[in-house]
Amino acid sequence: MKLRELTVLLWLLLNLPCLSFEVLLNDESIRSWDGSLLQYCYDLPQGKAIPLLEILPPVVERDGCFLETERGRLSDVPMDSLLVWEEGDWFLHLEGEGVKILSVAVYGEPIDNDYLQVWLDWEGITALKESIQRFSSINGLRIETREVPKASSKLVSVVRARGEVPDVIMVQSSDISRLVYEEAIQSLDYIPVQGLSGLSSFNYEGRSWAIPFYFDCQLVFYNRGLVGEIDPGWTLEDLENLSKDPGSGGAGWNIYSAYWFIPFQLGFGKRDLIEDGRVTVLDGPTQEALGYLVERVDDGTFRALERDPMVTLFASGKVGIILSGSYMIEQFERIGMDFGLAPYPEPLRPVLDYKGLAITRKTRNPILARRLIEFLTSKYVQASFCKASYKIPSRREALDGMELNFAISSSLERGYPLPADPLYELYKDTMWKLIRLAISDRLGVREVLEKGQKIIDENSGGVQ
Amino acid sequence: MKKLLAIMFTVLIAIASIAGITVTCNDSTFVFDRGDFPSLRVVTRFEGPQPSSDRNGSDYIEYEAIPLISVLEYVGGMREGDLLKIEADDGYSKLFPFGAIYGRTALGNPYIGYREEKPYFIFVPDDGEVSNEDMLASLGEEYSHFYDGLPSSKGLMVKSVSTIRIETSRTVSPLIMETAAFPGPSPDWTVEIKGSGKKEISSIDFEADEADGGHYVEISLERKGETNTYRAIPLWLVVAAAREDEQKRFSQYRELWEGGFDITLTSVDGYSVTFNTLDVPIEAIFIADEENGEKIAPAIVGEISGKLWVKGLASIELDTERYSYEDPRLSVSLVLKAGGLEREFTIADLEAKSYYVENYGQYITSSGGKHGGLYGGVELVKLVGELVELKPTSTIRTVASDGYETTYSAGEIESADGIWIVAFKLDGDYLPEDPGYFRTIKVGPNMPAIESRRSAKMVEIIEVIDLE
Numbered sequence: 067m068k069l070r071e072l073t074v075l076l077w078l079l080l081n082l083p084c085l086s087f088e089v090l091l092n093d094e095s096i097r098s099w100d101g102s103l104l105q106y107c108y109d110l111p112q113g114k115a116i117p118l119l120e121i122l123p124p125v126v127e128r129d130g131c132f133l134e135t136e137r138g139r140l141s142d143v144p145m146d147s148l149l150v151w152e153e154g155d156w157f158l159h160l161e162g163e164g165v166k167i168l169s170v171a172v173y174g175e176p177i178d179n180d181y182l183q184v185w186l187d188w189e190g191i192t193a194l195k196e197s198i199q200r201f202s203s204i205n206g207l208r209i210e211t212r213e214v215p216k217a218s219s220k221l222v223s224v225v226r227a228r229g230e231v232p233d234v235i236m237v238q239s240s241d242i243s244r245l246v247y248e249e250a251i252q253s254l255d256y257i258p259v260q261g262l263s264g265l266s267s268f269n270y271e272g273r274s275w276a277i278p279f280y281f282d283c284q285l286v287f288y289n290r291g292l293v294g295e296i297d298p299g300w301t302l303e304d305l306e307n308l309s310k311d312p313g314s315g316g317a318g319w320n321i322y323s324a325y326w327f328i329p330f331q332l333g334f335g336k337r338d339l340i341e342d343g344r345v346t347v348l349d350g351p352t353q354e355a356l357g358y359l360v361e362r363v364d365d366g367t368f369r370a371l372e373r374d375p376m377v378t379l380f381a382s383g384k385v386g387i388i389l390s391g392s393y394m395i396e397q398f399e400r401i402g403m404d405f406g407l408a409p410y411p412e413p414l415r416p417v418l419d420y421k422g423l424a425i426t427r428k429t430r431n432p433i434l435a436r437r438l439i440e441f442l443t444s445k446y447v448q449a450s451f452c453k454a455s456y457k458i459p460s461r462r463e464a465l466d467g468m469e470l471n472f473a474i475s476s477s478l479e480r481g482y483p484l485p486a487d488p489l490y491e492l493y494k495d496t497m498w499k500l501i502r503l504a505i506s507d508r509l510g511v512r513e514v515l516e517k518g519q520k521i522i523d524e525n526s527g528g529v530q
Numbered sequence: 531m532k533k534l535l536a537i538m539f540t541v542l543i544a545i546a547s548i549a550g551i552t553v554t555c556n557d558s559t560f561v562f563d564r565g566d567f568p569s570l571r572v573v574t575r576f577e578g579p580q581p582s583s584d585r586n587g588s589d590y591i592e593y594e595a596i597p598l599i600s601v602l603e604y605v606g607g608m609r610e611g612d613l614l615k616i617e618a619d620d621g622y623s624k625l626f627p628f629g630a631i632y633g634r635t636a637l638g639n640p641y642i643g644y645r646e647e648k649p650y651f652i653f654v655p656d657d658g659e660v661s662n663e664d665m666l667a668s669l670g671e672e673y674s675h676f677y678d679g680l681p682s683s684k685g686l687m688v689k690s691v692s693t694i695r696i697e698t699s700r701t702v703s704p705l706i707m708e709t710a711a712f713p714g715p716s717p718d719w720t721v722e723i724k725g726s727g728k729k730e731i732s733s734i735d736f737e738a739d740e741a742d743g744g745h746y747v748e749i750s751l752e753r754k755g756e757t758n759t760y761r762a763i764p765l766w767l768v769v770a771a772a773r774e775d776e777q778k779r780f781s782q783y784r785e786l787w788e789g790g791f792d793i794t795l796t797s798v799d800g801y802s803v804t805f806n807t808l809d810v811p812i813e814a815i816f817i818a819d820e821e822n823g824e825k826i827a828p829a830i831v832g833e834i835s836g837k838l839w840v841k842g843l844a845s846i847e848l849d850t851e852r853y854s855y856e857d858p859r860l861s862v863s864l865v866l867k868a869g870g871l872e873r874e875f876t877i878a879d880l881e882a883k884s885y886y887v888e889n890y891g892q893y894i895t896s897s898g899g900k901h902g903g904l905y906g907g908v909e910l911v912k913l914v915g916e917l918v919e920l921k922p923t924s925t926i927r928t929v930a931s932d933g934y935e936t937t938y939s940a941g942e943i944e945s946a947d948g949i950w951i952v953a954f955k956l957d958g959d960y961l962p963e964d965p966g967y968f969r970t971i972k973v974g975p976n977m978p979a980i981e982s983r984r985s986a987k988m989v990e991i992i993e994v995i996d997l998e
Contacts, residue, residue, distance in 0.1 A: 126836035129754055175754075175836040213884050226609075228849070229878070253800025273800060428794055428804040433837045492559050499550060499561045521552060525559045 125174030190455030243488035276422030278460035315386030318369030593643025635668035762816035868994035891973035906955030948974035
């Protein structure tokens with residue numbers, strides 16, 4: 067045997083155990099996975115593992131998927147079945163049993179374009195980029211992620227200027243009506259959404275315009291050093307009493323903001339912000355809620371604080387209780403604060419603020435865009451992203467697998483998802499200025515609400 | 531009593547001022563508060579009714595003014611064909627076409643000007659005077675103001691503005707709201723065609739074509755291992771027939787297709803895909819209405835990528851003019867040199883950067899003339915950061931197309947009273963060729979003023995020089 071043949075044989079012997087299984091697309095080998103797949107795995111109770119879905123090559127439509135195992139060929143394997151690394155080999159875990167995988171074969175038309183551009187916004191971008199990078203690396207794709215503040219406004223500008231649009235964009239419920247109006251995004255009625263919450267946040271005119279990805283919820287943050295522990299079953303009266311206690315530092319939040327006013331409206335008996343296609347602010351619950359806040363600010367029980375001073379005062383221990391979003395948890399943890407979380411006191415209903423993924427109408431690659439969204443909203447990707455970025459996943463299975471703070475889990479039960487209806491924007495823009503007039507006693511509560519109702523009524527015709 | 535009335539009056543004025551102006555466009559509303567916008571001091575005057583060449587101008591009046599265009603952006607801005615209605619609290623109103631607000635006519639730029647705490651809608655032309663001649667030339671008779679049959683530009687000024695309303699015929703496309711049955715057979719279907727003369731094609735058109743022995747073809751296509759037979763018409767013929775210029779359509783359409791333009795196909799279920807005709811051979815793509823002898827909802831079929839097989843076709847959008855619409859200034863470029871590296875950025879590249887900003891800036895000439903507005907551009911420090919980190923000892927040199935050089939120390943660039951940008955937009959439009967596509971300027975909400983010699987124009991090269 068010549069030296070060259072010996073070298074090849076030695077190389078094969080060394081590598082054979084590592085060439086654990088092959089991935090075939092239409093009977094052609096497109097890649098082999100060995101230990102190199104470990105970098106994409108999750109640490110799960112079963113060990114280092116990855117769901118089958120994540121290693122399947124994206125195709126236009128999957129016509130078939132088969133797994134060759136040491137016990138024969140398997141079809142109809144659930145996509146969330148785990149591939150687990152055990153002693154140098156990959157095993158498919160099915161019904162509590164592991165079976166060694168030899169190859170994974172997928173049949174379907176390959177996607178003819180491997181490029182996507184994705185526009186990202188809001189917190190958690192680093193973790194989200196990592197998730198997208200995983201999808202890109204596993205499948206050998208070119209996915210460009212761009213951090214674009216106010217991405218929806220930018221998309222509208224690009225659409226109007228007839229520029230090249232991205233394929234996927236992150237959106238929030240209040241973006242939807244404008245993006246639909248500008249014909250910037252496409253309806254995603256064709257994408258299955260079983261198991262996802264927050265669908266109403268992206269449903270507009272009876273169609274679905276984005277797939278819910280994660281959400282933030284409104285919470286009570288308190289300084290343990292000043293307040294001690296808060297009983298999660300507390301009430302609004304308890305909040306008042308705690309805030310009146312001079313040692314607690316008092317409670318303060320952005321009382322001027324419509325966003326933080328909604329829980330009070332709902333808590334004082336309002337059923338929904340938009341009732342029978344109309345926004346009503348001149349009603350009993352709204353008047354009672356606003357009257358309550360005006361009185362409590364006037365008598366010094368609560369402090370009206372804009373966001374920045376609120377955060378500064380809370381972080382410096384000068385305010386003991388604030389109302390803020392779950393997105394602030396990371397910031398307070400980073401500065402080493404000893405703080406606790408409580409759900410909103412009864413009967414208030416916290417707002418759930420969903421972020422979703424939309425596909426642009428003029429994308430050149432809608433299939434790959436859809437596959438990326440399916441990947442990002444799958445159970446393990448969502449759980450991993452949300453854990454890293456203090457978000458709450460829209461997929462219930464991912465949520466079930468997370469150890470959520472009780473304040474968050476109980477908030478979800480009575481939370482109110484923001485609607486995608488443009489009437490909400492009209493409500494928010496109108497009330498934004500008017501609440502301030504009431505809180506600062508420049509106008510009476512009834513006067514403010516009458517004025518607000520007039521503005522809303524005059525303008526809601528155009529909106530609808 | 532008088533004192534009480536005076537107090538009440540003052541309170542009412544204060545409330546009106548606090549409550550702000552409502553700005554609306556049919557899907558959004560914004561309550562405008564002057565405190566949220568940077569303002570400028572402007573001077574303007576209007577002309578009264580004028581039977582002859584005698585002038586009847588009012589006095590020049592100074593206002594603290596906010597550019598109206600920046601306010602309108604909060605409700606999405608105006609588009610060609612829209613009208614802007616300015617309403618006063620006493621019911622007086624004036625209507626202005628798009629061109630008068632965005633078009634830089636002889637009327638100048640529109641502003642909300644404040645005088646004695648009252649908001650006025652005003653125009654501020656370059657010469658500071660809104661003459662009747664300017665009005666007629668800019669607005670025509672339809673939107674000009676007349677008093678006793680005589681032109682009077684004074685009527686364009688609206689006092690105590692309460693509402694600014696964009697009146698638009700824009701509506702959400704009915705296509706998107708459609709919830710037609712899909713994908714079952716649909717004997718009476720229509721497909722909307724956008725970007726062409728004819729607005730739709732229907733099953734009736736297809737039947738008529740068949741009766742004429744027209745363009746139907748029978749094709750067999752294999753997909754997912756199955757071969758199906760379709761009766762279909764080539765997409766390009768359908769689209770060409772929808773164009774208004776029928777004489778030219780067929781002979782020139784192939785040329786147009788081969789020149790490359792975008793087509794967007796949308797299904798009734800919302801699925802939408804765009805392709806360029808350069809990527810799809812003209813003979814390869816069809817609209818079918820029959821599969822294996824059975825009528826089907828219109829569908830795109832062919833020897834094409836699976837992503838283009840659109841079932842339940844609802845609309846075809848042609849963007850034949852897109853490439854000619856693209857502003858050529860978007861491809862103008864700027865060269866950045868630093869640390870031995872060199873990179874070229876087009877305006878399109880720069881506008882897509884996350885550090886693209888829009889804010890107010892101005893420069894003052896040696897004769898005291900002020901020039902400025904809402905500049906758009908990229909932060910200089912972050913642009914340089916694409917190649918190197920700006921050190922305290924660094925100097926930035928700009929080189930203009932005529933060779934003129936301007937240098938800035940790092941300290942000057944990082945000053946606290948504003949942000950230095952490389953601007954390529956002013957008041958929403960790209961800077962013109964004369965005096966140059968790029969200009970350095972300092973911007974901020976308080977409209978920082980710099981000497982004109984520090985605002986380098988016609989910039990072509992930006993170079994970072996590190997002094998050790």
